[in-house]
Amino acid sequence: MTDKKTFNDLGLSAEMIDAINRKGFEEPTAIQAMTIPLMLKNNTNIIAQAQTGTGKTAAFGLPLIQMIDANANTVQALILVPTRELAIQVSEEINSLRGNKNLRIVPIYGGQAIDQQLRRLKRGVHIVVGTPGRVIDHLKRKTLKLKIIDHLILDEADEMLNMGFIEDMEEIMKHTNPDKKTLLFSATIPKKIQELAHKYMDGYKLLSVKKKQLTSNLTEQIYFEVKMSDKFEALCRIIDIEDGFYGLVFCRTKSDVDTVASQLSGRGYDAEAIHGDITQTQRERTLTKFRNQKTNILIATDVAARGIDVNNLTHVINYSLPQDPESYVHRIGRTGRAGNEGTAITFITPSEYKRLMFIQRIAKTDIRKSRVPMVKDIINAKKKKINDDLKNILEEEVDTKYISWAKKLIKDKDPSEILAALLNYCFEEELNPDGYTEIKEFKGKDRDRDRSKEVDQQGKARLFVALGKKDNITPRKLVDLIISKVPIKSRQISDIQVMNSFSFITVPFKKAENIVTSFKLKGQRPLISHAKK
Ligand code: AMP
Secondary structure, eight states: OHHHHHHGGGOHHEEEEEEEHTTOOOOOOOHHHHHHHHHHOOOEEEEEEEOOOOOOOHHHHHHHHHSTTTSSSOOOOEOOSSHHHHHHHHHHHHHHOOOOOOOOEEOOOOOOOOHHHHHHHHHOSEEEOOOOHHHHHHHHHHOOOTOSSSSSEETTTTHHHHTOHHHHHHHHTTTTTTSSEEEEESSSHHEEEEEHHHHHHHSSSEEEOOOOOOOOOOEEEEEEOOOGGGGGHHHHHHHHHHHTOOEEEOHHHHHHHHHHHHHHHHHOOOOOEEEESHHHHHHHHHHHHHHHOOOOOOEHHHHTTOOOOOOOOOOOESSOSSHHHHHHHHHTTTGGGGOOEEEEEEEEGGGGHHHHHHHHHTTTOOOOOOOOOOOHHHHHHHHHHHHHHHHHHSSSOOHHHHHHHHHHHHHHHHHHHHHHHHHHHHHHTTTOOOGGGOOOOOOOHHHHHHHHHHHTTTEEEEEEEEEOOOGOHHHHOOOOOOHSSSSSEEEEEEEEEHHHHHHHEEHHHHHHHHHHHHOOOOOOOEEEEEEOO
């Protein structure tokens, strides 16, 4: 293993280290270890090849926060992102890392009322996280000035390219300070991105996380797709159905580790936690107990679990999705050791599905979708265990005082009634199905439905347009086309996605029908229709 860097090695200020600790990150991810020191030197442009989920937002967010002058009331950085969701996500992530620094970060994206954005821009902001279309709107209105920004960050540049934003990106780059530093983050670096870099970035350093050869062992690997709020219930069910569960549960942050451990203890499980804030003595004590199986559940962060040498684990649970394929393989390699069978279970929320598929592809492994055990199956498994235990007990000799007691009892009552009452007395709580709560599991179909429901709840509809790049359509042209036929403002059309032969747009529900009917041509297939859910 190479020497791992700590956050203290990267040139971050004490305030930033404090904010990172509060956020619960223990160790920089690979892309953070490479990007942060370089960005803090502030003497080069950077192209970083990094996927979503690698911690890239903090990789550029942390140095940005440190370098921004909070006393100056000007926009000092623009982060361009392809979608509204990402704009919100990135600004929230950066906001959560700013600690006590008095920074104002605003997301600006199509679909949100422009007046609100105008008010916030007027009040003065330091970092703008925006989608290309809306940033251009503001540039035209002169409500956003980029001539003095110090940093331009293009996040998910290849996605912006795929969505037909290249012209918008170029347009925006032309409006920015020529002396700024540009950082381009992209999962892939296609030719178009290279061309863009040659044209607009005066020299750059290329960073990419080296992909190590990944091989996973023969551990059975499954995943459950559940809501974030159902993860804990799912974990309890997995522990309950397994006779002799002995497992390591991985969480991403220290605070998650603490929460899961205390929730488990609260429900009566023998669970303990280890993470970076735990003293060495405490850690040793906890590990010894776990090794000796005095506790059968250990909750840990990746860092804290490093170097734990425990054999015979029945389970490794990824309560939160690992950072990257390498750490997935590392985590699950802890079960199924020394010829023992083990199960690796990964929990994902619907929005993490793509990331799991990415991990699966890179780790060259097979992670099967499975269902969280049903309550009746757990109860049956528990009953079976009681029956087995009883059988074993019956093999042993029983003290005669119990035999005479039993004989007295069966004189007045039917033996099966007595036994039933005794079982009820001993196991009522353990076999009570009401101790479990409902879990909603997602199938592929639900995942899409769930997403479109989210849009619907915000009063929006997603429309399919039978025109794409091959028809020379760009997001701009598409908006112009719709505006020319329907009374709708360009800012009401958002999340424009132009593919090769078709496109998608999001519009207010109330306008959707009008758009669909306005583009209907007699005897022809509709040009615009509701996107399939
Ligand atoms: P991103 O790739 O920026 O979308 O980040 C993915 C997730 O990883 C986010 O939930 C971050 O909060 C989390 N994250 C980023 N850096 C770290 C780190 N060093 N340790 C633990 N979690 C992290």
